[in-house]
Amino acid sequence: MSSVEYSSKNDVAVITLINPPVNAISQGIRAGLIEALDRLAADSTVQSAVLIGAGDTFVAGADIKEFGKPLAPPTTLEALAAMEASSKPIVAALAGNALGGGLEIALACHWRVAVPKVKLGLPEITLGIMPGAGGTQRLPRLVGGAKALDMILSGAPVDGSKGLQLGIVDELVEGDPLEGAIAFARRIVAEKRPLRVTSQLQDKVGNTDPAIFAEARSKNEKKWKGLLSPYKIVEAVEAACTLPFAEGAALELKLYRETQASPQRAALTYMFFAEREASKIPDVPRDLKPAPVKSASVIGAGTMGGGIAMSFANVGVPVKLLEASQDALDKGLARIQGNYATSVARGSISQAQMDQRLALITPTTEYAQIGDADIVVEAVFENMEVKQGVFRTLDGVMKPGAILGTNTSTLDIDQIANVTKRPQEVIGMHFFSPANVMKLVENVRGGKTSPEIIGRTMAVSRQIGKVPVLARNCDGFIGNRVLAVYGRECDFMLEEGATPWQIDRALQGFGFPMGLFLMRDMAGLDVGWRIRAYREQFRDKTLRYSPIGDRICELGRFGQKTGAGYYKYIGRDATPDPEIEALIIKTAADLGIKRREVSDEEIVWRVLSVMANEGAKIVGEGIAIRASDVDVTYVFGYGFPRHQGGPMFWAEQQGLDKVYAKVAGYHAEQGLFWEPAPLLVKAAKSGAKSWKDAAVE
């Protein structure tokens, strides 16, 4: 079947773009569109045309799989120029998604009608690129420079009503978009309205305040640090407001090509597919399409439990929140109310939305009240006996087939599951704090968790707006296992000559929003200290261990909350502390380590390569299904800069052989404990370019 179908409804031609599932702009779409426009010109039976996408959706943009590869002609720009040159009016019928190149096609039509639920957006920035088919030039001509700039920089879609208000959409249709667009096209012809060619509109760009561009650059300096495409977008929209269309479009194309050629684009498009790949589980049938959950229960109204309950309420799922005592329940609810009130004050939700969400959360102290939920997530104190007690009770009250989730970051899922008579229905759901904000959910399958429960848990995670990853049961799962080596390597570098502030600066330079030591100080140092004290009895004393963190805690310095940790604090403002530098120097001397200069480059390399090495162990042991799952975990749960693609992607970009050689070199030189992952060794020896190749060779 051709990618573009031409048909007619009496006097109106209907041009349908077909490329399931999302009608991405393939070569077939581009060439087919030009052919259809030729037919339209020659067809004397029609006076206008409607352009529509097949399968209830318009077009979700360029085919992202083609990025970085040469494109077969014709270009989208050629197809759009042919559309604007048509002497017969073309009306876009918009439903589903009109995103990226899809919206750019619609913008080049003479008019646009849309259903209210349509998603209209230019999300290119999220892929490290910018609109390259006239979007930065035509959108400002319809909505004005300021609103266009906001929309392209946010990358977020708007719905039909907002599109109408902005001026993207000319009319909303409540029923069938095709029928609505045909009626609209007939009206245009009957009224003999002159063709409205977007590229020729001048009013709104002419009225744009020229100061907005410099403002956007200075206001976002921190947020855009290290990023390329936001700056190119500002430049292109500025050109739309100051130059004739042809010159602005030529500049857009040049800037677009620069973004396409950048390593950031490669990393961000990799992340787009990695995020979707993470939901594909080999033993879960692809055709398992679980129904959305209709009700949930959460056990524990502490910070985590409250955040998890909010995540359900935020997407309209009624949730019962259970606590052991009324007092704890009241405190938990007050915290939830406070969080929502902050969102209202910031303008991110309305008072009505806050009220709706709160009304969906039913507090209770009775287990008998919660049993009918489709899913229960336990988020009580991180202690095996306590959690086992909760699961014994849940086994007695929850309806058969409910997902029994445990929000643990460290405990053995099987030991929890095995106290129930239905371990196949028990699964780990490791949320990240604050749970209502953080995107990652690390789902952990126990030895007996059924594939159906896994599939349903991945689906419900997406339903509540999270990015799920599946791990197998082990100490630390994926995320905290990698975090442990990342932290250990930073501690060793302190002993060898670095300072906390140097390490933090180097990591922030790479793109982490916060360095490791600032992060530790913010989270509080005492919990980790207590865990280490407990684990001391099991620690392998032959391996290198850095006592710096313990010595800092022994001084009562538990981080930001006590005004001192690795840094000194005034409020939240951190300053380097000579006392800590002295403590580090003394510790190194006690351990017989001769301090030397550690370069920023070494800091970044050592941190990232030990992360990748641990990731390779995790993949090799089958804890993660694939290397990209480690990256998804790090980007969505641990602040790894998305435009760098995650530690596993980073290692592939450097060359796996180079990563192996360099890290082995650091460690050999320093006589340090270093255990290369078998998968990394295999990759280095076989010359594999990717983790995938290394795994199969």
Ligand code: CAA
């Ligand atoms: N290119 C290639 N594949 C795409 C795609 C695209 N633009 N958009 C979606 N897909 C694929 C997904 O990878 C997925 O494939 P698998 O089933 O094999 O995993 C499938 O289509 C369905 O996608 P989702 O699972 O994401 O489905 P959804 O219903 O949850 O979301 C969507 C649909 C909102 C369109 C979402 O897929 C999306 O946001 N896509 C990207 C949109 C985008 O960024 N467009 C701009 C592209 S850049 C551009 O257009 C620039 C230009 O022309 C110059």
